[in-house]
Amino acid sequence: MTKYKVGIDVGSTHTDAVILDEGNNLIHAEKTMTTPDVTSGIINALRLVLEGSGVSRDDIAAVMFGTTHIINAIVQRRNLGKVGVVRIGLPATEAIEPMLDWPIDLRDSVNAGITMIRGGHDYTGEPITQFDEDSLRKALEAFRNRGVDAVAVTSVWSVVNPEHEVKVRELASELLPGVPIVLSHEISSIGLLERENATILNAASIKVMVNAINALREALRDMGLEHAKMFFAQNDGTTASADYIVRFPIFTVIAPISNSIRGAYVLTKIPNAIVADTGGATTNIGALINGYPREALEIEIGGVRTNIRAPDVIAIGLAGGSIVEVKDGDVKVGPVSVGYRLIYEGISWGGGTVTATDIALAKGIMSIDDPMCNPELARSKIPSWLVERAYAKMIEILEDSIDRIKLKPEPETVILVGGGSAMWPKTLRGAREVIRPEHAQYANAIGAATALVGAVVEKAYSYEQITRERAIQDASEEAKKRAVEAGADPSTVEVAEVEEIAMPYLPGNAVKVRVKAVGKLKL
Numbered sequence: 293m294t295k296y297k298v299g300i301d302v303g304s305t306h307t308d309a310v311i312l313d314e315g316n317n318l319i320h321a322e323k324t325m326t327t328p329d330v331t332s333g334i335i336n337a338l339r340l341v342l343e344g345s346g347v348s349r350d351d352i353a354a355v356m357f358g359t360t361h362i363i364n365a366i367v368q369r370r371n372l373g374k375v376g377v378v379r380i381g382l383p384a385t386e387a388i389e390p391m392l393d394w395p396i397d398l399r400d401s402v403n404a405g406i407t408m409i410r411g412g413h414d415y416t417g418e419p420i421t422q423f424d425e426d427s428l429r430k431a432l433e434a435f436r437n438r439g440v441d442a443v444a445v446t447s448v449w450s451v452v453n454p455e456h457e458v459k460v461r462e463l464a465s466e467l468l469p470g471v472p473i474v475l476s477h478e479i480s481s482i483g484l485l486e487r488e489n490a491t492i493l494n495a496a497s498i499k500v501m502v503n504a505i506n507a508l509r510e511a512l513r514d515m516g517l518e519h520a521k522m523f524f525a526q527n528d529g530t531t532a533s534a535d536y537i538v539r540f541p542i543f544t545v546i547a548p549i550s551n552s553i554r555g556a557y558v559l560t561k562i563p564n565a566i567v568a569d570t571g572g573a574t575t576n577i578g579a580l581i582n583g584y585p586r587e588a589l590e591i592e593i594g595g596v597r598t599n600i601r602a603p604d605v606i607a608i609g610l611a612g613g614s615i616v617e618v619k620d621g622d623v624k625v626g627p628v629s630v631g632y633r634l635i636y637e638g639i640s641w642g643g644g645t646v647t648a649t650d651i652a653l654a655k656g657i658m659s660i661d662d663p664m665c666n667p668e669l670a671r672s673k674i675p676s677w678l679v680e681r682a683y684a685k686m687i688e689i690l691e692d693s694i695d696r697i698k699l700k701p702e703p704e705t706v707i708l709v710g711g712g713s714a715m716w717p718k719t720l721r722g723a724r725e726v727i728r729p730e731h732a733q734y735a736n737a738i739g740a741a742t743a744l745v746g747a748v749v750e751k752a753y754s755y756e757q758i759t760r761e762r763a764i765q766d767a768s769e770e771a772k773k774r775a776v777e778a779g780a781d782p783s784t785v786e787v788a789e790v791e792e793i794a795m796p797y798l799p800g801n802a803v804k805v806r807v808k809a810v811g812k813l814k815l
Contacts, residue, residue: 295815296351298341299741300334301358301525301551302326305572305613305632306711308737309337311345311352316558316742320345321734323711325632330361331504335511342515349516353815357508358525358551358740362541365500366493366594369397373441373499374404375492378431380447380456381412381484384420390446390488395595402496404440407431411456412448415798416754420448423456425463432467442495443468446476446488452752472498472539479542479600481750482795482804486590486599493593494542501541505534521815523779527602529554529584529739530746530810533779542600545593548736550603553578553585555739556707559729565705566694566723569735570712572613573629575690577697578605580707582789601748606697610689612712613638614648616682623681625651625689635662640670650674651682652715659714691721698722709735744810746788747774754800763805764790771809780811 296319300309307326311319322340327333334357342349365371377390390406391399409431410424435443443464447456454477461473476491505522512518522534525547537544552569556562563583569576579586585603592598609627613634617624630637630645637643639650641664652658654670698704703724708716709732720726731738749771753763772785789808 294351295353296347297741298338298352298355298520299358299737299739300337300355301548301736301740302330302334302360303548303571303736307333307337308734309341310734310737310741311341311347312738312741318731318734318738319347321731321737323733330359330364331507331511334359334508338511339515350519352517352520354521354523354813355512355517356523356525356531356740356743358548358736359504359544360548361500361504362497362545363593365497366398366545369401371500371503372401372496374438375402375495376404376431376435376438376440376443377406377492378428378443378445378460379406379408379488380410380423380445380460381420382408382410382424384412385448385484388485391492393597394489398594398596402492404438405431405435413450413453413456415449415452415752415802416757416800417449417453423459425459428460428463429467432464436468440468440471441499442472442474444474444476444488444492444495446484446491448484449752450475450477451481451487451750474498479540481599481806482752483599486597489596490542490598490600493596493598494540497541498538501538501544505538521779521813523745523813525551525740525743526746527600528587528746528748528808529603529743531740531743531779531813532745532747536778545600546591546602546605549576549578549605550585551736551739551743552576552709553580553603553739554583554743555735555737556580556709556729557583558738558742559709559731559735560707560727562705562707562727565707566697567707567709568690568694568713568716570611570708570710570715572631572634572712573611574607574609575611575693575710575712576605576607577693578603579697579699584788604697606693608689608693610648610686612647612649612715616646616648616651616678618678623678623685625682625685635664639673640665640667642666642669646674646678648682648686649712649715651679651686654679655683657683657715657717686715687717687720690716694720695722708732745775745778745780745813746808746810747771747778748806748808749774750804750806752795752802752804754802756800763803764807767805767807768809771807775809775811779814781814782811785809785811
C-alpha cells in the first residue's frame with residue numbers, strides 16, 4: 293500500500309499544501325491565503341489538498357508543517373510565555389546582565405525574573421568555581437511564586453561541559469514540576485550572550501508552539517488523520533517530530549525560507565546554487581550548499597541577536613505585490629506591497645495600483661492562470677516608458693542582491709522558485725544559467741514534505757585534553773542521538789557534515805566541532 297506525505301508551508305501571502313508519494317512525486321498541490329492566526333490558513337490548505345487529491349486519509353502517513361507561528365509571536369510580542377532566567381558564571385559574567393540589549397517591549401513581555409549564580413566551566417571543561425545550589429534554590433522558589441511558564445538556563449562554556457546546566461534542570465524538575473527547563477547547550481553554540489538570548493526566546497516560545505500543535509492535532513483528528521505523524525520544518529532545511537519541536541520551537545523560527553531553498557534542490561537535483569524565492573511581499577535569496585541552505589553565523593530575531601543555526605539569506609522588499617511608484621521623476625519598486633490583495637488592487641485585476649506583477653504582465657514576461665486576470669489592462673493603462681524603467685529597476689535590484697549572497701566572483705546557477713518567480717527573465721547578470729523548475733511555485737511546501745530529519749551539535753574541545761578523532765566521534769554520537777530524538781529512523785541516520793573551526797584566541801589548541809546528522813523519517 294502506497295503511503296503519502298503532506299507538506300504545508302506558510303508564507304506571508306499564501307499557504308501552500310502538497311501531497312507527495314513515497315518517491316517524492318507530486319500528486320496534488322493547492323495554494324490558499326495565509327490567515328492572521330496562521331493555524332486556520334494551514335487547516336484550509338490541508339482540507340483543500342486532501343479533497344483535491346482524492347488520496348484516502350488512511351494512506352496519509354505524515355504531515356509536515358513549515359510554520360510562522362514562532363516568528364510571528366516574537367515579532368508581534370504576542371502570547372509569549374513568562375521566563376525565569378538563570379545564568380551560571382559569577383563572578384566572571386556580571387558586567388552585562390541577561391536581556392540588557394533587548395527591545396524593551398520584548399523584554400517586558402518575556403522577563404519573569406533574572407538570577408545570576410556562581411559556577412560554570414572554562415573551555416577545557418574544568419569548573420571555574422563551586423556551583424551555588426543555595427542561591428539557585430532560592431531563585432527557583434521565587435520563579436514558582438511568580439508562576440513562570442518556563443526557565444532558561446545558561447552556563448559559561450556549557451558547550452564543553454553542561455554539568456551545571458543539568459544540575460539546574462534536576463533541581464528545577466523537583467521545585468517546578470511540569471515547567472519546561474531549557475538548557476543553552478542544547479540550543480546553540482559558543483558566544484555566551486547570543487546563546488543565552490536564543491535560549492530565552494526558545495523558552496518564551498514553548499507555550500506558543502504547544503498551543504499551535506494542539507490546534508493542529510485537533511484539526512488532523514477532525515479530518516480523520518489522527519494516525520498521521522506530525523513533523524515541523526527546521527531552520528536548516530531538515531525536519532523534526534512534534535514532540536521534539538515542542539522542546540525546541542526556536543529551531544522553526546525561519547523554517548519557511550529554508551523550505552524553499554531545500555525545495556529548489558528537490559525540484560532540480562542541483563546541490564550547489566543560488567536560490568531566489570519570490571513571494572507576494574519579499575524575495576528571499578540564499579545559497580544551496582550540498583543540497584542544504586548555507587547557514588549564517590548570527591541571526592537577529594525580533595531585534596535580538598542569536599547564534600542559532602539558520603539560513604544565510606538576504607530578504608528584499610521586491611516581489612509580486614510590490615507597489616510601483618514615480619517620485620520626483622524616479623521610478624520606485626517596493627518595499628511596500630499589496631500582498632494578498634494583489635487580486636483586488638492590481639491593475640490587471642481591475643484595481644488601481646501598479647504592481648511588479650502588472651509590470652511583468654505588461655512586458656509579456658509572465659502569464660497567470662487566473663480568469664480574473666487581464667494583462668491587456670496593464671498594457672493599456674501603464675505607459676510603456678514606465679513598464680521599461682520599472683522592469684529594469686526590478687532586475688537591477690535582484691541582480692545586485694544575487695551578487696551580495698555570492699561568496700565568489702564567478703557566475704553561478706540561479707534557481708527561481710516561489711509564486712512570483714515567473715516575473716523574472718531567463719538570463720541574469722552574474723548567473724551561469726537561470727532555472728525555473730516545474731512546480732516552482734510550490735517549492736516551499738515540497739521542501740517541507742521531502743526534508744530529512746536532522747540535528748546539529750556544536751561543541752568546543754581542547755585538542756590538548758582530547759584527541760581530534762575522539763572529539764569528532766563524541767560530537768557525532770551526540771548529533772546522531774539527537775536526530776533519532778527528532779524522529780529519524782535509527783537505521784538510516786548518518787553524519788552529513790563535520791566542520792572544525794580553530795579558536796586561536798584560546799590556549800590549548802581549542803577547536804569548535806560542528807556535526808550535522810540526518811536520517812529518514814521513521815513512519
